[in-house]
Amino acid sequence: MNDQSIRPTIYEKRMKSAATLKSKYAPLLEEAEAIPILIQTWGYNADAAQNKANMSSLSDVPTFTKLLVDGYEVYAESLQEALPEHLRPKIAPVGVAFLTIWEENNAFWETKMFGADLYHPSPHGSYLEACVLFATIFGRAP
Numbered sequence: 001m002n003d004q005s006i007r008p009t010i011y012e013k014r015m016k017s018a019a020t021l022k023s024k025y026a027p028l029l030e031e032a033e034a035i036p037i038l039i040q041t042w043g044y045n046a047d048a049a050q051n052k053a054n055m056s057s058l059s060d061v062p063t064f065t066k067l068l069v070d071g072y073e074v075y076a077e078s079l080q081e082a083l084p085e086h087l088r089p090k091i092a093p094v095g096v097a098f099l100t101i102w103e104e105n106n107a108f109w110e111t112k113m114f115g116a117d118l119y120h121p122s123p124h125g126s127y128l129e130a131c132v133l134f135a136t137i138f139g140r141a142p
Contacts, residue, residue, distance in 0.1 A: 002039040008071020018078035026082035036079055036089040040072040042098035044119040065099040092136035094129045
């Protein structure tokens with residue numbers, strides 16, 4: 001499960017999503033005996049992205065990522081409050097993985113991680129997301 005890319009970074013929208021997770025999704029997850037996995041989305045270069053709406057506070061990739069990390073923690077806590085312990089939510093830290101690429105190989109991040117719109121992932125970014133999701137589910141590297 002994941003939210004739209006910037007909703008977790010905006011407090012009011014984050015809290016609305018968290019309330020919806022708790023009231024609408026938690027009962028469905030509990031009925032299905034499903035462990036929710038929250039796919040933490042990634043920061044992108046807000047200046048380069050075509051969609052600039054509500055992005056003034058996302059001044060750089062580390063700030064964007066920090067706000068996403070905080071948002072997904074709130075989402076996990078909201079679900080955790082509503083679900084039994086054996087259905088404790090997990091966060092797939094895809095945003096943190098993207099940030100690691102940004103920090104360690106910025107040229108690759110700039111040219112290979114995103115599609116033409118500059119915020120959806122390229123095949124490289126999708127592969128990284130899949131690897132993080134695999135590791136979150138199975139507790140080991142693919």
